[in-house]
Amino acid sequence: MSYYDLDDILTESIKFPCKFNSSIAGLGFLEGNPGKPIAKNSKIELPFWLSKILAEETGTDGIDTTGIPQNSIEEFKDFYIELLQPPFFQPRVLNAIKAGGETLDLHTICPYFYFILEKWSTIYNSDELVDLFMELLRKRGVKISNYASSTSMLQASDQQPSKNYIHNNSQEFLLTLDEFEKKLYKTTQLSYKNMNKWLHNR
Amino acid sequence: MDIDDILADLDDTTNIPTSSSFNTSVFSINNNNNDSSITEENSILTEDDTLIGHHNNNTHKTDNNTTITFHPEKDYQELITTWRNERMAPEILHYPDNLIKRILYYVEQQIEYIEYLSLGFDNDSTSTDNNANRNVNTMYKDKKLSLLCMEAELERVKFVIRSYIRCRLSKIDRFAIYLHQLINLDDIGNDELSKSGLVSRTEYMYLVKHSELLLNHLHNTVLKHMHENLQAIDDNNGSIDMVTKPQLDNFVFIFVRGRNQNTNDNNNKKDKKETYVVHIDDEEIDLVTGGIYIIRYNVIKKYLEEGLVVLL
Amino acid sequence: MSFPESLQNTFLPQEIQFIVENEPIKILPRITTRQRKQYRQGSNYDPDSKNSHPIKPWRLITTNDYNVNNMIAMKSTELPLWMAVLLKEQKKCNIIAPNWITVSNLDKYIDFELKNPMKFSSLPWNWLVIACILFTKAPDDLTDPIHLLKSRCQDLREIRLAKVQNGLAILNESHLQLDNLSLMEINEIRPYATKISDMFKNLHKNTAAGLGEDYDMHMDTSEPGASFNMTQNP
Numbered sequence: 087m088s089y090y091d092l093d094d095i096l097t098e099s100i101k102f103p104c105k106f107n108s109s110i111a112g113l114g115f116l117e118g119n120p121g122k123p124i125a126k127n128s129k130i131e132l133p134f135w136l137s138k139i140l141a142e143e144t145g146t147d148g149i150d151t152t153g154i155p156q157n158s159i160e161e162f163k164d165f166y167i168e169l170l171q172p173p174f175f176q177p178r179v180l181n182a183i184k185a186g187g188e189t190l191d192l193h194t195i196c197p198y199f200y201f202i203l204e205k206w207s208t209i210y211n212s213d214e215l216v217d218l219f220m221e222l223l224r225k226r227g228v229k230i231s232n233y234a235s236s237t238s239m240l241q242a243s244d245q246q247p248s249k250n251y252i253h254n255n256s257q258e259f260l261l262t263l264d265e266f267e268k269k270l271y272k273t274t275q276l277s278y279k280n281m282n283k284w285l286h287n288r
Numbered sequence: 289m290d291i292d293d294i295l296a297d298l299d300d301t302t303n304i305p306t307s308s309s310f311n312t313s314v315f316s317i318n319n320n321n322n323d324s325s326i327t328e329e330n331s332i333l334t335e336d337d338t339l340i341g342h343h344n345n346n347t348h349k350t351d352n353n354t355t356i357t358f359h360p361e362k363d364y365q366e367l368i369t370t371w372r373n374e375r376m377a378p379e380i381l382h383y384p385d386n387l388i389k390r391i392l393y394y395v396e397q398q399i400e401y402i403e404y405l406s407l408g409f410d411n412d413s414t415s416t417d418n419n420a421n422r423n424v425n426t427m428y429k430d431k432k433l434s435l436l437c438m439e440a441e442l443e444r445v446k447f448v449i450r451s452y453i454r455c456r457l458s459k460i461d462r463f464a465i466y467l468h469q470l471i472n473l474d475d476i477g478n479d480e481l482s483k484s485g486l487v488s489r490t491e492y493m494y495l496v497k498h499s500e501l502l503l504n505h506l507h508n509t510v511l512k513h514m515h516e517n518l519q520a521i522d523d524n525n526g527s528i529d530m531v532t533k534p535q536l537d538n539f540v541f542i543f544v545r546g547r548n549q550n551t552n553d554n555n556n557k558k559d560k561k562e563t564y565v566v567h568i569d570d571e572e573i574d575l576v577t578g579g580i581y582i583i584r585y586n587v588i589k590k591y592l593e594e595g596l597v598v599l600l
Numbered sequence: 601m602s603f604p605e606s607l608q609n610t611f612l613p614q615e616i617q618f619i620v621e622n623e624p625i626k627i628l629p630r631i632t633t634r635q636r637k638q639y640r641q642g643s644n645y646d647p648d649s650k651n652s653h654p655i656k657p658w659r660l661i662t663t664n665d666y667n668v669n670n671m672i673a674m675k676s677t678e679l680p681l682w683m684a685v686l687l688k689e690q691k692k693c694n695i696i697a698p699n700w701i702t703v704s705n706l707d708k709y710i711d712f713e714l715k716n717p718m719k720f721s722s723l724p725w726n727w728l729v730i731a732c733i734l735f736t737k738a739p740d741d742l743t744d745p746i747h748l749l750k751s752r753c754q755d756l757r758e759i760r761l762a763k764v765q766n767g768l769a770i771l772n773e774s775h776l777q778l779d780n781l782s783l784m785e786i787n788e789i790r791p792y793a794t795k796i797s798d799m800f801k802n803l804h805k806n807t808a809a810g811l812g813e814d815y816d817m818h819m820d821t822s823e824p825g826a827s828f829n830m831t832q833n834p
Contacts, residue, residue: 200799200803203803204802204803204806207803207806207807208806211808212806212807213807213808213809216803216804216806216807217807219803220772220773220800220803220804223796223799223800223803224769224770224771224800225769227768227769227771227792227796228765228768228769230792231765231768231789231792232765234792266799269795270792270795270796270799273791273792273795274791274792274795276606276791277610277787277788277789277790277791277792278788280612280613281613281784281787281788283613284612284613284614284617285613285732
């Protein structure tokens with residue numbers, strides 16, 4: 087993942103529900119109260135690029151705590167915020183995946199489904215989630231490859247009726263893919279198309 | 289012939305010379321090379337001992353009486369392997385300076401030879417040979433046929449060289465800043481560069497000029513309007529390094545060539561197939577000679593450098 | 601752009617064909633190029649050969665030019681495929697089709713492919729390209745009726761493609777062995793296989809297993825790294 091990668095930037099702008107572990111002065115603007123402190127336990131949504139920093143830093147990080155009373159340190163020993171379970175990792179979604187997620191509309195759930203998990207897993211232990219998602223991608227991948235193969239074949243033949251049928255079907259299917267899956271579909275389809283061109287134009 | 293010359297007549301890479309396309313096409317032979325560049329090549333050849341291949345059946349005496357060995361067939365095969373590895377590798381691979389010099393030398397000599405044949409200087413010698421059983425007409429046709437093949441072959445070699453260099457240039461574009469850091473500017477006396485061997489001298493010049501243009505452009509359009517502290521383009525303090533680096537753990541297809549590439553020993557002792565160990569995470573995997581794998585590039589990198597593995 | 605994005609990290613099928621065209625193939629020349637003064641040193645490359653007599657009519661720089669300088673009409677010899685095709689187009693030779701391109705041999709391969717759902721038969725690594733080139737460039741040089749050969753090759757391609765699809769379903773974050781898959785077949789699935797494996801790897805790298813920590817909590821039932829190989833002849 088590179089610095090200039092648009093998908094990466096868009097992934098990091100996805101908002102996560104967060105809970106503040108302590109009251110912090112001056113941060114009220116985050117919830118629309120500029121100039122006021124943000125209260126302990128208040129829940130707001132923050133983009134991932136911001137929340138990941140706050141979730142990994144504590145109030146005492148980088149501060150010389152000698153001479154500060156123990157009880158005031160206590161309060162800031164926690165991470166600034168705690169990331170709450172985002173909607174796309176909620177049991178409702180996970181159950182749907184377990185039931186066979188081939189037809190799931192991933193794009194509506196989260197357009198950067200796999201990328202965001204990759205980032206999430208750098209913060210929180212999510213082995214089970216990863217296993218589940220890898221299995222999901224494996225299943226959907228086979229389907230993507232099949233679709234890519236059939237749509238690339240159609241461009242070589244001229245059977246109009248069936249072409250339209252599959253075309254419409256695949257358009258619908260494509261809308262359910264997340265951004266990574268879409269790219270996967272595109273490059274796979276291009277490769278199959280090149281192959282068919284080579285096979286037929288000789 | 290140097291990279292500038294090759295760049296000058298680069299045309300569409302997708303225009304691959306397959307055998308079928310040679311029927312009617314007219315060949316443009318690169319005439320850019322004047323005498324001076326050819327003598328320059330020759331002097332390179334005589335000075336540089338390492339140019340000498342290790343196979344001894346082809347010898348060529350030069351003016352200085354140094355013996356130089358040429359092995360075009362082997363060199364071409366090596367060029368193909370080098371080209372294929374470069375095309376599939378996520379990072380830029382070492383530049384085989386001497387191999388490319390030899391190949392370009394063959395190409396130049398071949399262009400001269402083709403010109404020589406097509407101008408008909410050879411008529412005397414062949415006609416005395418063949419007058420008895422072949423008339424001039426068939427001779428002329430045969431010569432045309434051989435010229436057709438030689439020109440087709442030349443185009444094939446030129447295609448590989450072009451594709452190879454274009455591929456490297458695209459990597460130099462992509463990893464410009466990274467390569468700058470890698471090839472430390474201060475270290476570069478001219479000899480140092482060839483020792484590091486990652487890029488050729490002309491590629492290095494390209495890298496320098498290209499990144500200069502890019503940096504100027506970035507500076508003039510955006511960076512100069514920003515605070516000094518925000519002008520860096522190689523900051524790696526943030527969560528993501530600004531410098532684009534090759535993804536070394538990307539997957540590649542490999543063929544395990546093994547040590548005895550050309551012998552048929554493998555077939556005789558099937559049970560004792562050589563294996564090469566790689567480590568992925570905590571797992572140990574044996575790569576079997578003759579096997580095809582899809583695997584992470586960084587785990588097989590050292591075998592690729594040793595030539596035991598090729599990228600497919 | 602020095603190199604179009606679509607050509608990065610993959611080859612065009614035409615480029616695979618180009619690679620395969622360097623392979624030798626047997627031909628039956630219709631012309632004689634051998635001369636009474638023989639070029640016994642045909643294998644030697646001499647950059648100054650124009651100065652030495654006699655002139656070599658064919659001097660090649662990518663392959664040994666002994667064969668092409670010593671062709672005798674109707675005596676079989678071996679040339680690189682691209683040159684064989686070129687001579688064939690000029691009606692100067694016939695190509696001797698490799699013996700696996702016969703109905704009976706292809707049937708054996710098909711049989712093997714059907715009986716071994718987890719393995720690929722050991723067809724030559726360039727079988728698809730060779731077959732396609734011969735079908736279009738030298739249909740009269742094939743021993744069996746071309747429509748039968750074509751349908752056999754089509755069958756083989758489809759059976760193997762189905763297996764490849766099964767193989768794609770067991771791709772993982774570690775590695776996969778795919779012996780006897782031909783270069784063209786690899787190139788076709790390359791973008792899919794590498795891209796999805798990269799994603800598996802990226803997802804996996806922050807798990808306990810990926811970080812190299814002990815993990816007894818959930819023993820993997822599926823072995824990471826699967827094999828989809830064979831080395832047997834039909």
